[in-house]
Amino acid sequence: xxxxxxxxxxxxxxxxxxxxxxxxxxxxxxxxxxxxxxxxxxxxxxxxxxxxxxxxxxxxxxxxxxxxxxxxxxxxxxxxxxxxxxxxxxxxxxxxxxxxxxxxxxxxxxxxxxxxxxxxxxxxxxxxxxxxxxxxxxxxxxxxxxxxxxxxxxxxxxxxxxxxxxxxxxxxxxxxxxxxxxxxxxxxxxxxxxxxxxxxxxxxxxxxxxxxxxxxxxxxxxxxxxxxxxxxxxxxxxxxxxxx
Amino acid sequence: xxxxxxxxxxxxxxxxxxxxxxxxxxxxxxxxxxxxxxxxxxxxxxxxxxxxxxxxxxxxxxxxxxxxxxxxxxxxxxxxxxxxxxxxxxxxxxxxxxxxxxxxxxxxxxxxxxxxxxxxxxxxxxxxxxxxxxxxxxxxxxxxxxxxxxxxxxxxxxxxxxxxxxxxxxxxxxxxxxxxxxxxxxxxxxxxxxxxxxxxxxxxxxxxxxxxxxxxxxxxxxxxxxxxxxxxxxxxxxxxxxxxxxxxx
Ligand SMILES: Nc1ncnc2c1ncn2[C@@H]1O[C@H](COP(=O)(O)OP(=O)(O)O)[C@@H](O)[C@H]1O
Ligand SMILES: [Mg+2]
Numbered sequence: 467x468x469x470x471x472x473x474x475x476x477x478x479x480x481x482x483x484x485x486x487x488x489x490x491x492x493x494x495x496x497x498x499x500x501x502x503x504x505x506x507x508x509x510x511x512x513x514x515x516x517x518x519x520x521x522x523x524x525x526x527x528x529x530x531x532x533x534x535x536x537x538x539x540x541x542x543x544x545x546x547x548x549x550x551x552x553x554x555x556x557x558x559x560x561x562x563x564x565x566x567x568x569x570x571x572x573x574x575x576x577x578x579x580x581x582x583x584x585x586x587x588x589x590x591x592x593x594x595x596x597x598x599x600x601x602x603x604x605x606x607x608x609x610x611x612x613x614x615x616x617x618x619x620x621x622x623x624x625x626x627x628x629x630x631x632x633x634x635x636x637x638x639x640x641x642x643x644x645x646x647x648x649x650x651x652x653x654x655x656x657x658x659x660x661x662x663x664x665x666x667x668x669x670x671x672x673x674x675x676x677x678x679x680x681x682x683x684x685x686x687x688x689x690x691x692x693x694x695x696x697x698x699x700x701x702x703x704x705x706x707x708x709x710x
Numbered sequence: 711x712x713x714x715x716x717x718x719x720x721x722x723x724x725x726x727x728x729x730x731x732x733x734x735x736x737x738x739x740x741x742x743x744x745x746x747x748x749x750x751x752x753x754x755x756x757x758x759x760x761x762x763x764x765x766x767x768x769x770x771x772x773x774x775x776x777x778x779x780x781x782x783x784x785x786x787x788x789x790x791x792x793x794x795x796x797x798x799x800x801x802x803x804x805x806x807x808x809x810x811x812x813x814x815x816x817x818x819x820x821x822x823x824x825x826x827x828x829x830x831x832x833x834x835x836x837x838x839x840x841x842x843x844x845x846x847x848x849x850x851x852x853x854x855x856x857x858x859x860x861x862x863x864x865x866x867x868x869x870x871x872x873x874x875x876x877x878x879x880x881x882x883x884x885x886x887x888x889x890x891x892x893x894x895x896x897x898x899x900x901x902x903x904x905x906x907x908x909x910x911x912x913x914x915x916x917x918x919x920x921x922x923x924x925x926x927x928x929x930x931x932x933x934x935x936x937x938x939x940x941x942x943x944x945x946x947x948x949x950x951x952x953x954x955x956x957x958x959x
Pocket of ligand 1: 477480482500501502503504505506507508509
């Protein structure tokens with residue numbers, strides 16, 4: 467579903483991604499872990515083309531973008547619509563209700579009728595457990611509820627891949643569970659997902675593969691049990707000790 | 711020091727005499743009441759047919775110009791940025807009255823003759839455009855980058871994100887300073903009297919020139935400006951409350 471080859475990203479002189487190769491099969495869940503500043507967010511933002519990679523290529527489904535050439539804007543927005551992004555700080559639209567947040571993409575970008583979009587948005591919000599909060603504004607929702615609206619908003623565009631950037635790290639511990647449950651449900655429905663998260667339990671229960679990143683490269687990858695219990699690389703061991 | 715104090719007390723004395731002359735002299739009082747009554751309608755007409763339309767038209771055009779200027783400033787396209795900067799700097803760096811004189815009395819010299827009212831509209835629109843563009847630019851910049859990105863991430867292009875996500879939020883931030891601009895504009899339209907627009911203040915001047923009751927007529931005009939601005943500040947409060955509905959108190 468996703469194939470990333472030789473992906474690099476430089477900010478001026480700072481090389482944040484130093485040649486990432488990654489493959490994610492359809493329906494698989496990959497969890498990315500690694501120290502702060504190792505380039506995890508940048509990797510997701512490159513897949514969503516919120517950052518333009520410096521070189522390398524990304525293929526999703528059958529569309530390929532090769533960043534050694536300049537990529538036309540039209541292709542970027544088409545490519546972006548293949549992925550849905552869930553942000554660490556939710557980034558909900560504060561001037562729109564939960565329902566309107568979810569309807570916005572389908573109505574404005576896909577030009578769906580608002581009756582249709584509204585029905586679909588209601589279903590999605592019910593699915594993430596917010597069927598009774600349709601007309602609440604973000605400020606009236608808890609962080610966990612806001613993040614679930616964020617998930618529904620991304621799903622409304624029917625992406626092929628969902629990207630999550632530390633979706634629970636801004637949440638109070640008691641609110642984490644509902645968000646992780648929504649994500650697990652999604653995984654069990656067969657959604658292809660790339661999740662940056664240090665939630666071990668989620669990784670153990672839902673991930674097909676765990677990737678450890680440090681300083682812009684993938685150091686080690688494997689099944690969750692293997693990475694967490696018997697990491698091969700010293701840097702992975704050190705990092706896991708630090709967060710446990 | 712002493713002479714200044716003496717001058718002041720002398721002036722207070724004159725004011726007292728003026729007021730005395732009104733209230734102890736029934737004929738004088740009646741004359742003033744009559745003039746006030748008969749000039750009210752012409753003044754209101756000046757307000758309704760000139761002051762208010764001039765304000766509304768100039769503000770609408772100015773606001774459009776302001777949004778375009780703000781977007782040019784933020785476009786990242788150097789020539790556009792420079793043009794926008796020069797425009798804002800020139801308008802803010804020169805007196806409004808001088809600008810109006812250039813348009814109305816100056817341009818005919820090079821063969822461009824514009825009627826008083828359109829001249830005033832051009833002058834005031836250019837002014838609002840420059841001042842409000844700074845307000846709008848600051849408001850747009852105050853919206854977190856994550857809002858743009860959230861828009862892009864659900865497939866929006868620049869225009870869609872701007873129109874649906876950024877401007878609605880920026881408008882909430884900019885309503886209080888834009889209201890100030892609007893209220894200033896109401897008062898600034900009195901300068902149009904200098905380029906022969908028969909708005910309210912010019913009407914007051916014309917009437918006062920026939921009966922010499924300057925204090926009465928200018929005070930009357932001032933009160934009408936005040937009433938208009940007072941009503942506007944109430945409207946402003948309502949709009950702010952409406953736009954605040956999605957913000958936690
Ligand atoms: N827009 C940017 N401009 C310059 N440097 C950036 C930018 N975004 C991220 N970086 C740098 O890239 C590195 C990786 O950041 P990030 O991808 O956010 O790491 P992580 O998500 O793993 O904590 C950091 O050193 C960060 O300072
Ligand atoms: Mg990060």
